[in-house]
Amino acid sequence: MTKTFALKAGVAMPVMGFGTSRLTGNVGAEAVRHALEVGYRLLDTADSYGNHEAVAAGIKSSGVPREEIFLTTKIDGDDHAYKDVLSATKRYLEELNTDYIDLLLIHWPNRAVPVGETLKAMQELKDAGKIRAIGVSNFTRHHLEDTFQTGVEVSVNQVETHPAFNQKDLREFCAEHGIIITAYAPLGRGADLELPLLVELANKYGATAPQIILNWIVSRGMVAIPRSKTPERIKENFESLDFTIEETDLLRIDAFPQGKRIFSGGEFDY
């Protein structure tokens, strides 16, 4: 059975998802089909990935019923104005060949449009049954505080999180407010896989370094969305929850020296 976290919106979100950035066309469709066959039930895409149709094709060829899948997509920065949120989401639904999106995220904070305007449109989409939960991505604490003023409930914040960039303060803040964190780039885009501590723990648990990272993320109450185009790795990542890491070892990963964020595609300081 799929392990899930309960979102504030009352929706169950699988803890292990499949990231699809850079997976377009046939390669993307094949990767999505394989991920669903392996057992993933959360798919993470975005308008800016240009792969909504490929994701839809992968879902179709997998034969997995739509209602078993949790689909996340993200609104591009050009579409934050009220009417643009509504028209862009209509297009996403067509591209994804579905009647509803499980989780719609604001992809990056955007100072050009007040967040309340974007969230108002998202709330209307939720009330109309077009989306099931509302979330944000790349939001720092002060961006989240802005959302609290709007009265619209935000269930998820998707942010870069991996052992060398562990978001400790933001995680505590989100936990206080019942916001689930989705850890993107959970493998640090591959950069964290050679860390000696992870190699040591992989040997101890008879696992691999990516599996140790993904298990740590979920053990710390976050959703993980690793991406791979390689069938063996797609399976390896999904199987990362088949063992339990002792708390003393989780604490050692928590204490890992922190580096810089990899992604800085948007603005944080406003």
Ligand SMILES: NC(=O)c1ccc[n+]([C@@H]2O[C@H](COP(=O)([O-])OP(=O)(O)OC[C@H]3O[C@@H](n4cnc5c(N)ncnc54)[C@H](OP(=O)(O)O)[C@@H]3O)[C@@H](O)[C@H]2O)c1
């Ligand atoms: N909200 C945002 O702004 C944002 C930003 C970035 C990412 N994301 C989401 O997060 C997802 C994951 O992030 P990401 O794709 O940037 O990075 P990632 O998942 O941390 O790393 C992906 C890289 O790791 C490799 N890899 C995957 N599994 C592996 C394994 N078991 N062993 C060795 N190497 C492995 C992949 O190679 P191969 O493909 O060659 O196997 C790929 O090069 C994205 O796909 C997207 O859905 C969101």
